[in-house]
Amino acid sequence: MNMMKNNLVALAELGQSPWYDNIDRRLIQSGDFKKLLDKGVTGVTSNPSIFEKAIKGSAVYNQTIEELVKKGRSAEEIYDVVTVQDVQVAADFLRETYEKTQGLDGYVSLEVLPRYAQDAGKTIENARRLSQEVGRENLMIKVPGTVEGAEAIRVLTAEGININVTLLFSMAQYERSAKAYMEGLRDRLRKGKPLDHVCSVASLFVSRVDTLTDKQLQELHEQDLQGKIAVANAKMIYQRFKEWFTGEHFSELASEGARIQRVLWGSTSTKNPNYYDLKYVDELIGKETINTLPHNTLLAFLDHGTPRLTLEEDLDKERGYLEKLKGFGIDLNQNCEVLQQQGVQAFSDSFNQLIDAIVAKTR
Numbered sequence: 473m474n475m476m477k478n479n480l481v482a483l484a485e486l487g488q489s490p491w492y493d494n495i496d497r498r499l500i501q502s503g504d505f506k507k508l509l510d511k512g513v514t515g516v517t518s519n520p521s522i523f524e525k526a527i528k529g530s531a532v533y534n535q536t537i538e539e540l541v542k543k544g545r546s547a548e549e550i551y552d553v554v555t556v557q558d559v560q561v562a563a564d565f566l567r568e569t570y571e572k573t574q575g576l577d578g579y580v581s582l583e584v585l586p587r588y589a590q591d592a593g594k595t596i597e598n599a600r601r602l603s604q605e606v607g608r609e610n611l612m613i614k615v616p617g618t619v620e621g622a623e624a625i626r627v628l629t630a631e632g633i634n635i636n637v638t639l640l641f642s643m644a645q646y647e648r649s650a651k652a653y654m655e656g657l658r659d660r661l662r663k664g665k666p667l668d669h670v671c672s673v674a675s676l677f678v679s680r681v682d683t684l685t686d687k688q689l690q691e692l693h694e695q696d697l698q699g700k701i702a703v704a705n706a707k708m709i710y711q712r713f714k715e716w717f718t719g720e721h722f723s724e725l726a727s728e729g730a731r732i733q734r735v736l737w738g739s740t741s742t743k744n745p746n747y748y749d750l751k752y753v754d755e756l757i758g759k760e761t762i763n764t765l766p767h768n769t770l771l772a773f774l775d776h777g778t779p780r781l782t783l784e785e786d787l788d789k790e791r792g793y794l795e796k797l798k799g800f801g802i803d804l805n806q807n808c809e810v811l812q813q814q815g816v817q818a819f820s821d822s823f824n825q826l827i828d829a830i831v832a833k834t835r
Contacts, residue, residue, distance in 0.1 A: 478511060478512060478774055479773050479774050479777040479779050480511055480512030480513065480770075480773070480774060481511075481512045482779035483512075483757065483763070483773075483777075483779045484512060484514065485779075486757055486759070486779055486780070486781055487758070487759030487760055487761070487781075488757050488758060488759070488761045488762065488763055489514045489515060489576075489577050489734075489761075489762040489763075490512055490513055490514060490762075490763060490765060490770070490773075491513065491514060491515035491516060491517055491577075491579075491736070491762050491763070491764040491765065492508055492513045492515070492516050492517070492764070492765060492767075492770060493516075493517050493522070493738070493764045493765055493766045493767075494516070494518070494522055494766065494767050495516055495518040495522060495523070495526065495558050495559065495562055495580070496522075496525075496526040496530075496558075497526065497530070497532045497533060497554075497558055498526075498530055498532050500558070500561055500562065500565075501532065505562070505565060506565060508770070509565060509566065509569070511774065513770070514566075514569050514573070514577035514578060515566065515569075515577050515578060515579045515580070515581075515762065515764070516562050516566065516579070516580045516581065517580075517581040517614070517636065517675075517738075517764045518555075518558075518559070518580070518581060518582055518583065518614075519583050519614065519638070519819055519822075520583060520586055520819045520820075520822040520823040520826060521818070521819065521822040523551070523554075523555055523558075523826055524822045524823070524825055524826035524829065526558075527554065527826060527829055527830065527833075528825075528826070528829040533554055533833075534833065536550075536553070536554055536557070537550055537554070537830065537833050537834060540553055541834045547827045547830040547831045547834065548827060550830050550834070551826060551827060551830060552605070555582065556582075556602070556605050556606055559580050559582045559606050559608075559611065560606055560607070560608060562580045563579075563580045563606065563608040563610050563611055564608070566578040566579065566580060566610055567608075567610060570609070570610040575609075575610075575669060575671055575731075576671075576731075578610045579610050579611065579612045579634065579636075579671070580608070580610065580611055580612065581611075581612040581613070581614045581636040581638075582602055582606065582611065582612070582613060582614065583613075583614035583638065583819070584598040584599050584602065584613060584614065584615055584616075585598055585823065586616070586816060586819040586820040586822075586823050587820055587823070589616040589618050589620070589621065589639075589816040589820075590618060590620050590816075591620060592620040592621070592623040592624045592627075595615055595620070595621060595624040596624045596627050596628060599613040599615065599624065599628050599633060599635075600628075600631075600633070603633050609669070611634065612634040612635065612636040612671070612672075612673070613628065613633055613634065613635055613636065614635075614636045614637075614638045614675075615628070615635055615636070615637055615638065616637075616638055616639045616812075616815075616816055617637045617638065617639055617640040617645050617646075617648065617649045617674070617675075617812070618639075618812065618816070619648070621637070622648045622649065622651070622652040623652070625637060625649065625652035625653060625656060625672075626652045626653075626655045626656040626659065627656065628656065629652070629653055629655075629656025629657060629659075629660065629670060629672060630656045630657075630659035630660045630663070631660075632660065632665065632669065632670055633670075634670065634671045634672060635653070635672045636672070636673050636675055636736070637649040637652075637653070637672065637673070637674045637675060637733075638675045638738070639675070639677060639812050639815040639816060639819075640674055640675055640676050640677065640812075641676065641677055641680070641681060641705075641807075641808035641809075641811045641812055641815075642705070642804065642805050642807075642808030642809070642812075643705070643708060643709055643712060643805075644805060644808075645808060645812065646674055646676065646709050646712065646713075646735075647712065647716075649674045649733070650674060650713070650716050650717075650733055653672045653674075653733045654716075654721065654722065654725065654733075657670065657725050657730050658725065661725070661728055666729065667725065667728050667729045667730040667731075668729035668730070668731070670730070670731065671731050672731075672733040673733060673734050673735070673736040673762060674713075674733055674734070674735050674736065675736040675737075675738045675764070676706055676709055676735060676736065676737055676738060677738045677739035677811070677815065678702045678703070678706055678737050678738065678739050678740055678752045678756070679702060679739045679740060679741065679742060679743050679752050680702075680739050680743070680811050680815075681701055681702035681705055681804075681807070681808065681811065682698075682699055682700075682701055682702040682743070682744065682747075683743050683744070684807050684810070684811060685697075685698075685701045685702070685797070685802065685804070685807060686698045686699065686701075686744070688802050688807075689800070689802070692800055694800060696796075697793055697796055697797060697800075699744065699747055699751070700790075700793045701793060701794070701797055701804065702752065703751075703752070703755045703756065703790070704790035704791070704793040704794050705794065705804065706737065706756055706783075707756075707783060707784070707787060707790045708790065708791070708794065709735065710735055710758055710761070710783055710784070711784075711787070713734075713735050717732040717733065732760065734760050734761060734762055735760075735761050735762070736761070736762040736763070736764055737752065737753075737756050737761065737762065737763045737764065738764050739752075740752040740753055740756075740763055740764070740765060740766070740769060741766045741768065741769045742769075749769070749772050750769070750772055750773055750776070750777050750778075753765065753769065753773050753777060754777060754778045754780075754782065755782050755783075756782065756783055757779065757780060757781055757782045757783055758781060758782070758783025758784060759781070759783075761783065
């Protein structure tokens with residue numbers, strides 16, 4: 473691809489992959505999706521909320537839905553078909569990136585059904601089926617980073633299925649994800665299977681941490697820490713990522729060709745209108761990471777982003793913010809557990825609304 477130098481290209485040159493947090497058949501059919509790839513997007517993620525907006529917000533799926541209704545398919549089966557179709561097309565567009573980067577980038581992520589977040593067995597079963605139906609090497613299956621999800625991550629990694637661990641917020645949740653990935657690789661190695669084609673990312677949701685923590689700080693009439701905790705938390709998790717994947721934890725697996733599990737920053741649009749619109753992009757640029765950008769955030773970064781390594785700046789100051797938060801009696805770990813539960817529920821609600829929308833269209 474002959475890409476003109478822009479902020480996305482500059483970001484990639486700094487070692488951070490710009491992924492796009494959206495799949496929509498309208499974008500694909502209009503050619504706008506290809507234009508985004510030409511600008512430097514190197515991966516795509518999806519979730520039930522994204523598909524809900526795409527299917528409810530347009531008529532582009534109507535013909536497919538009508539054909540499937542005539543075949544007697546249920547609303548959930550229709551959802552399966554249209555999402556698999558979109559993911560396959562997006563994966564085919566990204567195949568060149570996948571090959572060019574030797575499997576580092578060029579992935580499309582598709583989520584398991586959110587209702588299985590607390591059921592490892594059903595998550596595994598659903599992930600296997602989706603992997604088979606999509607049938608693309610550059611597919612990542614999104615598995616929530618719950619306690620039960622960790623068990624599924626280990627099993628699926630051992631089977632060679634690429635996993636995007638989603639809905640991570642805290643250090644403890646991140647460590648559980650990284651450990652599950654490594655254990656899955658060790659299981660795979662024990663079976664004598666190659667490791668070099670297995671890829672995983674750990675998706676840390678950023679802005680929502682500030683949304684919840686800011687509310688608590690406002691109740692305490694404490695302004696100095698507002699808008700600082702999410703970035704501080706992310707920076708500490710990045711330090712742990714480096715410890716885990718460059719130290720002895722991973723050295724044996726790396727010698728067998730295993731890939732590191734990169735950290736992916738998710739939920740990077742700014743929710744508070746008083747904050748800079750690229751706060752969760754500009755402040756989290758670091759090597760061997762990914763930022764998955766919603767549409768408006770991606771356009772904003774192209775327009776006025778600042779591609780500069782920032783992820784390891786002011787680490788002592790960031791640690792101080794987290795200590796101060798503790799001093800106010802706010803438990804960040806507990807907040808992150810609440811956020812994960814809310815995230816699972818939000819995706820589940822979006823999925824149910826999506827099924828309702830398909831039912832309405834079938835009528």
